Amino acid sequence: MAQKIARTFIGEIKSFPAWLWVLIALTVFGLGVGVYRLAAGLGTTTNLNHGYPWGLWIGFDLFVVAFSGGAFTLATLVYVFQMHEFHAATRPTVLTGLLGYVSVLLILVMDLGRWDRFYHFMIFPNINSALFEVSWCIMLYTTVLISEFSPVFFQRLGWQRVLGIIKKITVPLVIIGTTLSTLHQSSLGSLFIVMSERLHPLWYTPLIPFFFFVSSVAAGLAMIIGGATISYWVFKRSLPQKVVGSFGWFLPWVLGFYAIVKLGELLIVEEIGLLLTANIYSALFWSELLIGCAIPIVMFMSKTVRHNRVWTLIGAMFVLFGIFLNRFDAAWFALKPVPGFEYTPHWMEIAIQFGVLSAMAVVYTLIGRYFPLFEETMHNGDADKVQVVASAPAE
Amino acid sequence: MNQYGMLVDLTKCIGCRGCQVACKQWNDMPAELTRNRGTYQNPPRLTSKTLTNIEFREVELKDKLAWVFVKRQCMHCEHPGCVAACTVGALQKRAEGPVVYDENRCIGCRYCMYACPFGVPTFEWDQTFALIKKCELCIDRVDAGMKPACAKTCPAGAIQFGDREELLLVAHERVYAKNSPYIKHIYGEEEIGGTSWLYLSSVPFEQIGFPTLPKETPVYLNDKVLHATPTIALGMALALSGVYWMVKRRNVIREYLAAENHEK
Numbered sequence: 001m002a003q004k005i006a007r008t009f010i011g012e013i014k015s016f017p018a019w020l021w022v023l024i025a026l027t028v029f030g031l032g033v034g035v036y037r038l039a040a041g042l043g044t045t046t047n048l049n050h051g052y053p054w055g056l057w058i059g060f061d062l063f064v065v066a067f068s069g070g071a072f073t074l075a076t077l078v079y080v081f082q083m084h085e086f087h088a089a090t091r092p093t094v095l096t097g098l099l100g101y102v103s104v105l106l107i108l109v110m111d112l113g114r115w116d117r118f119y120h121f122m123i124f125p126n127i128n129s130a131l132f133e134v135s136w137c138i139m140l141y142t143t144v145l146i147s148e149f150s151p152v153f154f155q156r157l158g159w160q161r162v163l164g165i166i167k168k169i170t171v172p173l174v175i176i177g178t179t180l181s182t183l184h185q186s187s188l189g190s191l192f193i194v195m196s197e198r199l200h201p202l203w204y205t206p207l208i209p210f211f212f213f214v215s216s217v218a219a220g221l222a223m224i225i226g227g228a229t230i231s232y233w234v235f236k237r238s239l240p241q242k243v244v245g246s247f248g249w250f251l252p253w254v255l256g257f258y259a260i261v262k263l264g265e266l267l268i269v270e271e272i273g274l275l276l277t278a279n280i281y282s283a284l285f286w287s288e289l290l291i292g293c294a295i296p297i298v299m300f301m302s303k304t305v306r307h308n309r310v311w312t313l314i315g316a317m318f319v320l321f322g323i324f325l326n327r328f329d330a331a332w333f334a335l336k337p338v339p340g341f342e343y344t345p346h347w348m349e350i351a352i353q354f355g356v357l358s359a360m361a362v363v364y365t366l367i368g369r370y371f372p373l374f375e376e377t378m379h380n381g382d383a384d385k386v387q388v389v390a391s392a393p394a395e
Numbered sequence: 396m397n398q399y400g401m402l403v404d405l406t407k408c409i410g411c412r413g414c415q416v417a418c419k420q421w422n423d424m425p426a427e428l429t430r431n432r433g434t435y436q437n438p439p440r441l442t443s444k445t446l447t448n449i450e451f452r453e454v455e456l457k458d459k460l461a462w463v464f465v466k467r468q469c470m471h472c473e474h475p476g477c478v479a480a481c482t483v484g485a486l487q488k489r490a491e492g493p494v495v496y497d498e499n500r501c502i503g504c505r506y507c508m509y510a511c512p513f514g515v516p517t518f519e520w521d522q523t524f525a526l527i528k529k530c531e532l533c534i535d536r537v538d539a540g541m542k543p544a545c546a547k548t549c550p551a552g553a554i555q556f557g558d559r560e561e562l563l564l565v566a567h568e569r570v571y572a573k574n575s576p577y578i579k580h581i582y583g584e585e586e587i588g589g590t591s592w593l594y595l596s597s598v599p600f601e602q603i604g605f606p607t608l609p610k611e612t613p614v615y616l617n618d619k620v621l622h623a624t625p626t627i628a629l630g631m632a633l634a635l636s637g638v639y640w641m642v643k644r645r646n647v648i649r650e651y652l653a654a655e656n657h658e659k
Binding site: 039040041042043048049050053054076079080081082111112113114115116117118120121124125126127128129130131132133135171175176178179182183186187190191193194195196197198206209335338340 | 439440442476478479480481482483484485500501502503504505506508509510512514517518519520521522523524525526527587606608609613614616617618620621622624627628631632635636638639642643646
């Protein structure tokens with residue numbers, strides 16, 4: 001018996017494709033460096049310094065949270081607006097969101113000077129602190145995401161009763177999840193309100209929480225598109241392009257609204273002139289607007305783009321790049337430099353960041369291989385009777 | 396309640412750095428290994444082992460080169476950004492003025508370093524379990540009825556400890572006296588909502604490394620935004636529930652109408 005299990009296990013491992021092994025190697029390496037970081041301290045393992053107390057990790061945290069906004073965006077569309085045509089995308093998207101949040105939590109612990117006290121935000125509250133609100137919401141929302149995703153495991157185990165209970169509370173769970181997301185997506189922006197003397201005026205605005213929230217919806221939609229397209233290639237299962245493309249239909253509205261309010265705000269506070277001065281800041285801001293907003297707006301207005309898998313993915317990548325840049329601008333590039341200090345990430349920072357992201361990709365792949373991630377293709381955990389309903393149509 | 400204040404008269408400072416040494420002694424902080432950088436200023440800046448530091452600034456005063464010695468330390472803001480920012484409430488503003496720090500709470504997130512417009516809080520980059528360090532206005536001494544160590548030690552009388560309101564009166568008197576050598580600006584009176592530390596200078600403050608700051612503090616806006624959290628949460632939850640109910644109702648009506656049409 002034991003031998004048989006071992007043989008199946010080895011057989012499975014042997015069937016892993018090469019890219020999965022690369023991801024596993026990156027994970028193991030990142031884990032090793034991470035342990036060293038926890039033992040050696042931030043000074044020796046990062047290039048963070050007095051002028052840049054935050055760096056690559058916080059930039060990624062801000063971006064990954066926005067990226068994971070796909071989970072609440074889709075859950076709201078499917079369960080609150082009851083657009084059931086999107087239903088088949090929920091499980092993969094919720095899993096991507098969940099893994100995104102787990103990666104953020106892991107990196108946040110890495111980033112703490114006293115990582116052994118990570119739980120202090122639960123026992124020492126400061127209701128005026130944006131980071132306090134962010135910590136609570138991220139913890140609670142991760143719990144919600146775990147609950148939303150748990151049916152995948154219960155289905156595999158065949159626990160019908162638990163499955164029934166979760167199904168009954170799905171709608172309230174989604175409403176709580178979206179409320180928590182609204183709060184922490186925006187309060188990641190509120191982080192910067194107190195930094196009026198550090199953040200460049202092109203980014204500093206009392207509206208920054210609002211901008212963080214709206215852009216997280218755009219990033220979320222782009223994430224859903226990216227996820228659906230990649231799982232089409234990796235797992236050969238996905239949504240029909242018609243459905244994937246219709247996520248793209250929302251993007252010009254969201255991005256257009258975002259860009260108009262953003263430019264309007266600069267106009268009203270008479271800072272629009274900053275956009276016309278030639279320096280690194282205006283260049284960064286224009287890149288965000290052109291690559292992250294203008295180009296994808298034009299692209300997704302076209303039906304030809306929305307009906308084409310590759311073009312839809314390229315459009316989504318533009319959106320994600322724009323929001324990636326926006327979050328890194330706020331956390332790093334657009335912060336007023338402190339004389340005498342410079343920052344470029346240490347290789348260990350990069351190794352830990354990519355180790356964590358690789359770990360999440362490995363978990364995603366393994367769940368995709370062994371659990372009913374695409375629920376329409378499996379029923380009641382009976383993996384043998386695969387019913388291909390939502391499989392990718394042959395093109 | 397009256398608040399403590401500190402008045403620094405930069406024209407009186409002789410650059411002896413006695414305050415730096417007294418601060419290290421009282422707070423039990425080690426010396427730092429530094430390199431000769433061609434200046435008497437040493438250590439180069441505030442660190443987790445140097446909570447106050449004298450900067451040796453070279454400026455032109457009446458066409459002559461002059462040294463201005465600038466004492467740096469936590470300004471103890473009236474509305475401290477660091478206190479608003481601190482995730483775990485390790486930084487607190489005491490009613491008597493000092494911004495104090497509880498190292499048993501701190502998680503080392505370094506948000507305070509960004510929230511401070513003066514770049515004051517420092518981090519123990521050389522420690523595995525690293526914390527924030529900053530001047531606490533010698534709160535332990537003050538509580539025991541003593542002056543802060545730097546004010547106590549200053550041989551030139553450049554650092555005065557007292558009631559902030561009274562010190563402001565003293566400062567105004569000096570600045571607006573006849574033949575006053577001072578510029579007409581008391582740094583700290585209004586900067587970013589006011590600070591406990593007040594500075595008098597004969598050289599414009601922006602020439603000696605003081606940040607030019609607005610009168611308004613972003614802390615009010617920060618608190619307002621964060622206090623809106625419960626309202627936003629409730630509003631969002633209600634709106635979503637409303638949408639859910641309406642869409643569901645619409646679908647029921649649609650099905651009913653479809654069935655009715657079918658019957659016809």
